[in-house]
Amino acid sequence: xxxxxxxxxxxxxxxxxxxxxxxxxxxxxxxxxxxxxxxxxxxxxxxxxxxxxxxxxxxxxxxxxxxxxxxxxxxxxxxxxxxxxxxxxxxxxxxxxxxxxxxxxxxxxxxxxxxxxxxxxxxxxxxxxxxxxxxxxxxxxxxxxxxxxxxxxxxxxxxxxxxxxxxxxxxxxxxxxxxxxxxxxxxxxxxxxxxxxxxxxxxxxxxxxxxxxxxxxxxxxxxxxxxxxxxxxxxxxxxxxxxxxxxxxxxxxxxxxxxxxxxxxxxxxxxxxxxxxxxxxxxxxxxxxxxxxxxxxxxxxxxxxxxxxxxxxxxxxxxxxxxxxxxxxxxxxxxxxxxxxxxxxxxxxxxxxxxxxx
Ligand SMILES: *Cc1c(COP(=O)(O)O)cnc(C)c1O
Numbered sequence: 001x002x003x004x005x006x007x008x009x010x011x012x013x014x015x016x017x018x019x020x021x022x023x024x025x026x027x028x029x030x031x032x033x034x035x036x037x038x039x040x041x042x043x044x045x046x047x048x049x050x051x052x053x054x055x056x057x058x059x060x061x062x063x064x065x066x067x068x069x070x071x072x073x074x075x076x077x078x079x080x081x082x083x084x085x086x087x088x089x090x091x092x093x094x095x096x097x098x099x100x101x102x103x104x105x106x107x108x109x110x111x112x113x114x115x116x117x118x119x120x121x122x123x124x125x126x127x128x129x130x131x132x133x134x135x136x137x138x139x140x141x142x143x144x145x146x147x148x149x150x151x152x153x154x155x156x157x158x159x160x161x162x163x164x165x166x167x168x169x170x171x172x173x174x175x176x177x178x179x180x181x182x183x184x185x186x187x188x189x190x191x192x193x194x195x196x197x198x199x200x201x202x203x204x205x206x207x208x209x210x211x212x213x214x215x216x217x218x219x220x221x222x223x224x225x226x227x228x229x230x231x232x233x234x235x236x237x238x239x240x241x242x243x244x245x246x247x248x249x250x251x252x253x254x255x256x257x258x259x260x261x262x263x264x265x266x267x268x269x270x271x272x273x274x275x276x277x278x279x280x281x282x283x284x285x286x287x288x289x290x291x292x293x294x295x296x297x298x299x300x301x302x303x304x305x306x307x308x309x310x311x312x313x314x315x316x317x318x319x320x321x322x323x324x325x326x327x328x329x330x331x332x333x334x335x336x337x338x339x340x341x342x343x344x345x346x347x348x349x350x351x352x353x354x355x356x357x358x
Contacts, residue, residue, distance in 0.1 A: 004239035005271050007348050008325070009041050011049035011358045013231035017213050018050055020229050021196055028203040029054035031077055031189070033210030034063070040346040041214060041234055045356050047072065050213070055097070057208055061090060068094045077121060079208075080131070081105060088112045088150070099123045099157060101131040106141065109150045117152030120145060121189065124180065126173035128161040135180030142184055155187045155206065163194035163202075164219040170199050194218035197228060216341035222329035234345060235325025236277075236352075240289065240317055242268040243309065252306055253298030258283045264297075265309045269321050272303040276348035277323060278337035281305075285336040288322035290315040 022030055032053040033039075038046040043063050047056065047070065055075040056067055064076045081099040082091060085108035091098050092114055100106065101123040109118070122141060125132030133141050138156075145151045158177055162169035177190065187205035193212040195202040211218050215232040217225040244266045252258045252266060260266075267289065273279040277300055285296045287307045291314070294307045309315045324330040330341040337344075 002353060003270055004237075004241070005275055006237060006353050006355055008235045008237065008355045008357055009045055010231070010233050010235070010326075011046065011356060013215060013233045014041075014046060014049040014213060015052070017215055017230050017233070018053060021207070021209050021212055022052075024228075025191070025196055025200070025203045025207050028191075028205060028207045031055045031057040031206060031208045032213055033057045033079070033192075033208055035059050035079060035210070036346045037063070039211060039214050039216075039342065040348050042354055043067070044070075045354065046233075049358075054206070057210075061087070064094060064096050075119065081123070082108070085111065088114070088118070091118055092116060097121060097155075099131070100141075100145070101125075101133065106144055106148075109145070109148050112150045114150035118150055119153045119155075120151055121155050121157040122186075124156060124158040124177060126158045126160070126176050128159055130159075132158065135176050138180045139184070142186075155189050156181055156184065157189045160190070160192060160195055160202070163192055163199065167199070170195065170202060174202060192218065197225070211342055211345075214345060216329070216345060217331045220331055220334060220340035220342075222331040222335075232325050232329065234330070234348075236271070236275075236323040236348065237325065238269050238271040238321050238323065240267040240307075240309075240315060240319045240321060241270045241304075243315075243317060244268070251298075254301055255299055258298040258306075260297075262310075265312075266297060267294075267307045267309040267312075267315055267319075267321075269305050269307055269323075270303070271305055271321075271323055272301050274302045274349060275352050276344065277305060278333070278339060278344060278347075280339070281333060281337040285333060286328055288327040290319040290321075293328070 032050045035058040057077040059080040075097050077097045097119040099121040123132035189206035191202040191207040193209045196207045196209045215230045248262050250260050279300045283297050292312045298306045324333045334341045
């Protein structure tokens, strides 16, 4: 007995997506990006489905420790680096690989008496202007790292700001990286999901796909990943809990932001923004009801949203509704609400029960 909303996680789809991505970059190793609680899918419920990965990438110590204590033996990469000099003891104890992006971190590594060297990812800023050393400093940073006893293997890391926008936005930053690192003998790790899918020239020794593992699109547009064999991992579903026969010209929901144009049959769904459904989704956002694509009407409320069932006579109280997932790409809903699938997947709230299927 529970409210009918649930998020169903398909671990077979997750394993399948990892295999698909791995096959696209046959020469590269794969960091499965599982930050943000595996993009909202639940790290504890997902990591085993990714067991064939070469490493896991994330950014919280809590999540890294969860994986190590569960017996994960692969490398674990901290994408955002470490936050305080004191964190290095924990990084060493749990054998984590850590991004290094700022001068203070070089000083902290220089001062740290490591018993076992720590593997580092030297982060290069290729124009994202978020984290990383500028290309003209990379060689000096590299030389410094090489002299530090606390530092073990060094990999060059960078992140593309516009990999989802076309080849022109890869060529220039990639050239910048190549010039800055030409003489450095080290593995490279540059590709996020978009670069992994579309730009093999960025693959090098390691790729770092995230959102594609979960079957969503790095561009925020579902059709862009249709050519690839990727399957949605999360399905958010609920049920119709009431039906209203409403005459023409009546307002629906808060603010009456939708007015019926004819007599309409309106279904009330147990799902609202307090479950993580975007309040910005306008009337007309698709919802899958009883095997048919229907449209929302009115403002999404905290606990409910409304859907037009006029052309869906089979739908009744108790009919299963898919908000996004296997039938309805999360990116389609995100686009309607002016966001990307990443945000919706990571926004499903605590009160939604999760179920795992395989
Ligand atoms: C989140 C993240 C990724 C994965 O990005 P996707 O677009 O989900 O593939 C890769 N690298 C870094 C540094 C990240 O923060």
